[in-house]
Amino acid sequence: xxxxxxxxxxxxxxxxxxxxxxxxxxxxxxxxxxxxxxxxxxxxxxxxxxxxxxxxxxxxxxxxxxxxxxxxxxxxxxxxxxxxxxxxxxxxxxxxxxxxxxxxxxxxxxxxxxxxxxxxxxxxxxxxxxxxxxxxxxxxxxxxxxxxxxxxxxxxxxxxxxxxxxxxxxxxxxxxxxxxxxxxxxxxxxxxxxxxxxxxxxxxxxxxxxxxxxxxxxxxxxxxxxxxxxxxxxxxxxxxxxxxxxxxxxxxxxxxxxxxxxxxxxxxxxxxxxxxxxxxxxxxxxxxxxxxxxxxxxxxxxxxxxxxxxxxxxxxx
Amino acid sequence: xxxxxxxxxxxxxxxxxxxxxxxxxxxxxxxxxxxxxxxxxxxxxxxxxxxxxxxxxxxxxxxxxxxxxxxxxxxxxxxxxxxxxxxxxxxxxxxxxxxxxxxxxxxxxxxxxxxxxxxxxxxxxxxxxxxxxxxxxxxxxxxxxxxxxxxxxxxxxxxxxxxxxxxxxxxxxxxxxxxxxxxxxxxxxxxxxxxxxxxxxxxxxxxxxxxxxxxxxxxxxxxxxxxxxxxxxxxxxxxxxxxxxxxxxxxxxxxxxxxxxxxxxxxxxxxxxxxxxxxxxxxxxxxxxxxxxxxxx
Numbered sequence: 001x002x003x004x005x006x007x008x009x010x011x012x013x014x015x016x017x018x019x020x021x022x023x024x025x026x027x028x029x030x031x032x033x034x035x036x037x038x039x040x041x042x043x044x045x046x047x048x049x050x051x052x053x054x055x056x057x058x059x060x061x062x063x064x065x066x067x068x069x070x071x072x073x074x075x076x077x078x079x080x081x082x083x084x085x086x087x088x089x090x091x092x093x094x095x096x097x098x099x100x101x102x103x104x105x106x107x108x109x110x111x112x113x114x115x116x117x118x119x120x121x122x123x124x125x126x127x128x129x130x131x132x133x134x135x136x137x138x139x140x141x142x143x144x145x146x147x148x149x150x151x152x153x154x155x156x157x158x159x160x161x162x163x164x165x166x167x168x169x170x171x172x173x174x175x176x177x178x179x180x181x182x183x184x185x186x187x188x189x190x191x192x193x194x195x196x197x198x199x200x201x202x203x204x205x206x207x208x209x210x211x212x213x214x215x216x217x218x219x220x221x222x223x224x225x226x227x228x229x230x231x232x233x234x235x236x237x238x239x240x241x242x243x244x245x246x247x248x249x250x251x252x253x254x255x256x257x258x259x260x261x262x263x264x265x266x267x268x269x270x271x272x273x274x275x276x277x278x279x280x281x282x283x284x285x286x287x288x289x290x291x292x293x294x295x296x297x298x299x300x301x302x303x304x305x306x307x308x309x310x311x312x313x314x315x316x317x
Numbered sequence: 318x319x320x321x322x323x324x325x326x327x328x329x330x331x332x333x334x335x336x337x338x339x340x341x342x343x344x345x346x347x348x349x350x351x352x353x354x355x356x357x358x359x360x361x362x363x364x365x366x367x368x369x370x371x372x373x374x375x376x377x378x379x380x381x382x383x384x385x386x387x388x389x390x391x392x393x394x395x396x397x398x399x400x401x402x403x404x405x406x407x408x409x410x411x412x413x414x415x416x417x418x419x420x421x422x423x424x425x426x427x428x429x430x431x432x433x434x435x436x437x438x439x440x441x442x443x444x445x446x447x448x449x450x451x452x453x454x455x456x457x458x459x460x461x462x463x464x465x466x467x468x469x470x471x472x473x474x475x476x477x478x479x480x481x482x483x484x485x486x487x488x489x490x491x492x493x494x495x496x497x498x499x500x501x502x503x504x505x506x507x508x509x510x511x512x513x514x515x516x517x518x519x520x521x522x523x524x525x526x527x528x529x530x531x532x533x534x535x536x537x538x539x540x541x542x543x544x545x546x547x548x549x550x551x552x553x554x555x556x557x558x559x560x561x562x563x564x565x566x567x568x569x570x571x572x573x574x575x576x577x578x579x580x581x582x583x584x585x586x587x588x589x590x591x592x593x594x595x596x597x598x599x600x601x602x603x604x605x606x607x608x609x610x611x612x613x614x
Contacts, residue, residue, distance in 0.1 A: 094432075152507070155506060155507070157505060157506040158381070158383065158505065160552075161381055161505060161506070161558075162551075162552055162555050162556050162557055162558055162560065162561045163502065163506075163557065163558050164556060164557045164558075167557055167558050167559070168506065170499075171499045171500075171502055171503040172499075172503060174499060175499070176495075177494060177495045177496075177498035177499060178498055178499060178502065178557075178558045178559050178562070179494075179498065179558065179559045179562035179563060180495070180559075181559065206556045207506075
């Protein structure tokens with residue numbers, strides 16, 4: 001954890017961040033072009049990458065998307081360089097082929113939502129990106145070794161573990177063992193992390209005794225405190241009530257454009273509301289593109305079945 | 318006999334090549350003389366103090382990582398070590414330590430690599446090593462005599478060399494835990510990849526060494542309690558990891574001294590190792606009862 005870069009956090013909620021979007025995008029471009037790395041340069045070819053794999057997937061022409069993006073002026077996901085580029089990625093878990101030749105791109109600083117039915121390999125995809133499973137194929141990152149923040153779907157741990165929220169958040173921050181106490185610096189950082197997710201009151205609570213929504217928020221705080229380039233969230237709404245879900249969505253909206261967010265979801269309204277790039281997965285890639293294009297009855301019908309597509313999104317024209 | 322490097326060192330000093338006894342232990346023995354007159358009791362008190370520090374601190378990780386049967390499996394592998402050493406006329410101590418570490422590493426490997434839960438793996442390795450030990454002993458009946466020492470342990474016959482070794486163990490234990498506590502605790506909570514992680518193997522080897530040395534004092538049958546009971550007491554009494562760690566250390570150290578003192582009283586007059594473990598378990602019962610009567614918060 002780089003202490004010097006910590007003060008970036010208070011700016012996260014400020015509106016300044018969004019107004020700076022334009023200049024940042026330029027900065028990002030120059031960073032990618034200037035890096036000279038082979039992986040980065042292939043990523044920086046913008047829409048052409050999506051095009052190249054167009055035949056295999058139900059991807060959409062990048063040119064038209066770019067035109068549309070320019071029209072809207074806000075959403076340029078399809079023209080943005082990719083931060084993660086998956087090429088023919090297959091994952092086999094035991095005898096089970098969880099992912100079959102998935103080729104997809106996740107644009108830089110996008111809010112990407114991975115949707116698909118149960119057992120479609122959404123979580124496996126995220127875990128593969130994190131490097132938790134061996135895979136065939138190629139995954140390219142830009143920057144080449146991004147820092148990941150990961151909020152898992154469900155934490156399966158010993159709920160009676162004596163560990164306070166403060167201690168849990170300090171685990172990754174502090175080199176000093178917990179039993180020698182926490183330094184003032186670490187305490188301050190933990191507090192700042194809790195403030196980011198509006199959970200200051202949980203500081204001294206036992207971590208194992210938190211509710212599902214509280215645990216999710218703490219995990220989000222832990223992920224954010226690692227100052228990630230890419231934040232991966234696996235079903236952040238699982239086991240959380242409506243209020244908790246709204247809070248989570250609000251929090252995530254606050255971070256839009258600060259870093260890449262990849263969110264697994266099978267809740268279509270949430271996915272539609274919180275994304276500017278969508279990847280439809282069912283063991284293989286079904287479609288990827290901007291949400292306006294993915295959330296169409298014909299695409300949804302292909303992923304979830306006809307009924308779902310027509311019920312949730314009647315043709316809007 | 319049991320600590321060749323250190324015993325050799327002490328013998329060398331005694332024989333005049335190096336003058337004097339293990340000097341730096343003398344002040345500690347003087348301190349222990351407030352409680353005990355006989356030298357072997359002073360040594361035992363010192364040894365138990367050092368041992369309980371290592372065992373309790375390691376126990377915190379054992380309990381939190383749900384490895385309570387790991388010490389049992391490694392402890393029983395001592396039979397294989399002793400039998401093999403006697404058959405091949407190797408150095409007993411070195412063989413025992415090596416085999417313990419190997420068993421510790423193989424449990425870690427199997428638990429990570431196979432699709433079995435760690436309790437299944439530990440059960441398998443446990444039975445396997447006991448069987449191997451019995452098989453070796455059945456070929457070499459004279460090895461039985463060497464084994465009985467490890468069954469029950471003997472804290473009263475510890476020599477200066479062993480105490481120096483235990484001091485080293487305590488120092489290494491704290492240094493290691495100082496570096497690794499946070500990572501080990503984090504991996505209890507956040508799911509980790511199935512890829513090999515050097516940290517897990519280092520922990521397996523470390524735990525095996527602690528267990529191998531604890532077995533000498535309290536024996537195979539009781540070694541688990543020496544690690545697990547203080548940590549369980551700490552866990553019952555505290556909500557934070559720091560609290561659990563220090564409570565466990567305190568409980569372990571106190572139980573060690575009280576147990577030794579009690580076993581020495583003519584009215585009680587029991588085996589030291591067993592008494593220490595018994596006091597440890599009583600501490601846990603008292604802690605659990607206390608928690609039952611006044612729940613946290």
